[in-house]
Amino acid sequence: xxxxxxxxxxxxxxxxxxxxxxxxxxxxxxxxxxxxxxxxxxxxxxxxxxxxxxxxxxxxxxxxxxxxxxxxxxxxxxxxxxxxxxxxxxxxxxxxxxxxxxxxxxxxxxxxxxxxxxxxxx
Amino acid sequence: xxxxxxxxxxxxxxxxxxxxxxxxxxxxxxxxxxxxxxxxxxxxxxxxxxxxxxxxxxxxxxxxxxxxxxxxxxxxxxxxxxxxxxxxxxxxxxxxxxxxxxxxxxx
Numbered sequence: 001x002x003x004x005x006x007x008x009x010x011x012x013x014x015x016x017x018x019x020x021x022x023x024x025x026x027x028x029x030x031x032x033x034x035x036x037x038x039x040x041x042x043x044x045x046x047x048x049x050x051x052x053x054x055x056x057x058x059x060x061x062x063x064x065x066x067x068x069x070x071x072x073x074x075x076x077x078x079x080x081x082x083x084x085x086x087x088x089x090x091x092x093x094x095x096x097x098x099x100x101x102x103x104x105x106x107x108x109x110x111x112x113x114x115x116x117x118x119x120x121x122x
Numbered sequence: 123x124x125x126x127x128x129x130x131x132x133x134x135x136x137x138x139x140x141x142x143x144x145x146x147x148x149x150x151x152x153x154x155x156x157x158x159x160x161x162x163x164x165x166x167x168x169x170x171x172x173x174x175x176x177x178x179x180x181x182x183x184x185x186x187x188x189x190x191x192x193x194x195x196x197x198x199x200x201x202x203x204x205x206x207x208x209x210x211x212x213x214x215x216x217x218x219x220x221x222x223x224x225x226x227x228x229x
Contacts, residue, residue, distance in 0.1 A: 035218070037166075037220075044207075044209065044220060044221075044222050044223040045158070045160075045166065045209050045211075045220040045223070046220065047211070047217055047218045047219060047220055050216060050218065059216035059217065060216075060217075061217050062123060062217065095165065095166070100168075100171060105216075106154075106213045106214065106215055106216060106218060107171075107213050108156035108168060108171040108211065108213055109156070109158075109166075109168060109211075110168045110177065111168075112165045112166055112167075113165070114165055115165065
């Protein structure tokens with residue numbers, strides 16, 4: 001059974017930083033592109049970033065690329081998202097998601113974690 | 123970047139009705155389109171890929187079609203369990219933009 005479990009959701013002040021983690025199990029982690037998607041309370045889904053199965057390729061939403069960094073550790077079946085210079089508008093649930101296709105960079109997201117809540121507030 | 127526009131933003135229909143949601147891309151994306159269902163308080167669920175292919179386990183009352191820039195998701199025989207917000211997403215290339223969502227309610 002595929003499982004994705006996010007952690008690292010916190011309350012943080014504007015200007016601060018945090019690192020989200022996602023622990024993956026139930027599939028061969030280093031064969032799939034992984035994604036982060038966020039959802040502000042009561043709002044729609046916003047794709048944030050992807051990283052290829054081997055970590056060689058990354059992509060970001062244009063509005064976020066300067067402050068967000070995605071990474072992965074295939075030896076630990078883990079995905080990460082570093083967010084710097086946090087803003088009020090970064091308040092959201094952050095979901096980790098698995099790409100559908102074997103060793104294909106872009107594709108639909110077939111499994112999602114439960115999400116980690118990041119609250120940016122002074 | 124390609125923008126994804128869904129319509130309507132919300133709809134209310136009766137149990138048993140046929141419901142159609144539209145997703146339009148600002149440029150052609152071939153058939154690189156997925157649909158997701160998010161029930162209230164739940165995580166998004168993957169429904170459809172390649173514009174029309176049902177993910178395993180998705181009820182057959184869900185169907186989808188389209189290619190290029192115009193796509194539709196149809197629920198044939200709306201059920202109370204289908205109350206949710208539905209999102210399209212393009213995945214031909216990054217960024218993998220989502221549509222704004224369509225909230226489906228029971229009348």
